[in-house]
Amino acid sequence: MPKKKKNKNLKKSKKLNKSKKNKNFKLIDKTKNIEKKNLAPGADEKPEIKKVKKQPSEKRIYNLKDYVVYPKHGVGKITGIEKANIGDIDIQFYKILVEKEKLTLTVPINQQSKLRPIATINQINKCVSILKTKPKIKRTMWSRRAQEYDQKINSGKIYELAEVVKDLNKNTDIIADQSYSERQLFEKAYERLKSEFEAVLKSSPEEVQKKMDKALGREKISEEIQ
Numbered sequence: 001m002p003k004k005k006k007n008k009n010l011k012k013s014k015k016l017n018k019s020k021k022n023k024n025f026k027l028i029d030k031t032k033n034i035e036k037k038n039l040a041p042g043a044d045e046k047p048e049i050k051k052v053k054k055q056p057s058e059k060r061i062y063n064l065k066d067y068v069v070y071p072k073h074g075v076g077k078i079t080g081i082e083k084a085n086i087g088d089i090d091i092q093f094y095k096i097l098v099e100k101e102k103l104t105l106t107v108p109i110n111q112q113s114k115l116r117p118i119a120t121i122n123q124i125n126k127c128v129s130i131l132k133t134k135p136k137i138k139r140t141m142w143s144r145r146a147q148e149y150d151q152k153i154n155s156g157k158i159y160e161l162a163e164v165v166k167d168l169n170k171n172t173d174i175i176a177d178q179s180y181s182e183r184q185l186f187e188k189a190y191e192r193l194k195s196e197f198e199a200v201l202k203s204s205p206e207e208v209q210k211k212m213d214k215a216l217g218r219e220k221i222s223e224e225i226q
Contacts, residue, residue, distance in 0.1 A: 060112060060117070062078050062094060062112075062115070062117075063078070064078055064079070064080070064081065065077060065078060065079075066078045066117075067117075067118045067199040068094075068096060068115045068116065068117060068118065069115065069116045069117070069118060069156055069158075069196065070096060070098065070105060070107070070114060070115055070156070071114070071116075071154050071155060071156030072154050072156075073098045073101055073103060073105065074098060074100060074101070074191075074192040074195055074196070075098070075100070075118065075192070075195040075196050075198075075199050076096035076097055076098040076099075076105060077096065077097050077099070078094050078095070078096055079095050079096070079097045079104070080094070080095035081093075081094055081095070081109075082095060091108055091109075091110075092108070092109045092110075093106050093107055093108045093109060094106070094107045094109065094115075096115075100191060100195055116156055118196055118199050118200055119158045119196055119200055120200070121200060121201075123158055123159075123200075124196075124197060124200050124201065126159065127158060127159065127161075127162040127193065127197075128211070128212075128215045130159060130162040130163060130166055131162055131165060131166050131169075131212065131215035131216050132215050132216075133166060135166055135167045135168075135169060136163075136167050142179070142181070142182075146181055146182075146185060149164050149167070149168065149185050149189070150185065152164050152189075153185070153188055153189050153192060158193070158196060161189055161192055161193050161196075162193060164185070164186075164189040165186065165189045165190050165193055165212075165216070166216070168182055168185055168186035168189065169186065169216045169217075169218065170186075190212070193212070194208055194209065194212060197211070197212065
C-alpha cells in the first residue's frame with residue numbers, strides 16, 4: 001500500500017510541475033506580447049525613409065510667343081511669363097492667349113504637364129494621311145459615341161483629334177445628313193486641328209482649310225461656301 005501512495009504522489013508532483021511550466025510559458029508569452037506592444041511600430045522592421053514631396057517641376061521651358069496646346073482649349077500663344085507671391089511662396093506662371101476662344105489662361109510653370117508643344121511637321125503630315133482614310137462607322141448609340149468624341153477632342157492628342165474630324169466628316173453640305181450635335185462636334189474638332197495646322201505650317205487660315213478639305217474630300221463644299 002505505501003508504494004501505491006508514493007506513485008500517486010509522484011504523478012501529482014509531475015502534473016503540478018507541468019502546470020507550473022505551462023503557466024510560466026504563458027507568462028513569458030504575455031510578457032513578450034507586452035514588450036512588442038510597448039515597442040514603437042515597425043521597430044523590428046527596417047525604418048522607412050520617406051522623402052519630402054517637392055513641388056513638381058518640368059524640365060521644358062517655353063518662351064514668349066511660343067505656341068502651346070492646352071487640351072481643353074486648343075492652341076494658345078504665350079503672351080507673358082509672370083511671378084506672383086501666394087502664401088509666402090513665389091510662383092511663376094505662363095499667360096496663354098487662346099485667340100479662337102478669346103480666353104487668357106494662367107498656367108503655373110510647375111504644372112506644365114497640362115501643356116504640350118505644338119506638333120511637328122511630320123506629325124502634321126501624319127494627320128493629313130489620317131484625314132484621307134475612310135471614316136470608322138460605329139453602331140453604338142450616338143450619346144456614347146458623342147462622349148467618346150468629346151473626350152478625344154479634349155485629350156490634347158493631335159492624332160485623336162484628326163480621327164474625330166475624319167470620322168465625323170460628311171462629304172456633303174446637306175444639313176439633313178448630319179445631326180446638330182454631330183455638326184457641332186465636327187466643327188469643334190475641325191477648328192482645333194485647323195488652328196494647330198496654322199501654327200505649325202505658318203500658313204493663312206484659307207490655305208490650311210484648302211489643305212484639310214482636300215484630304216477630307218470636301219473641296220466642292222469649300223468652293224461653294226467661298
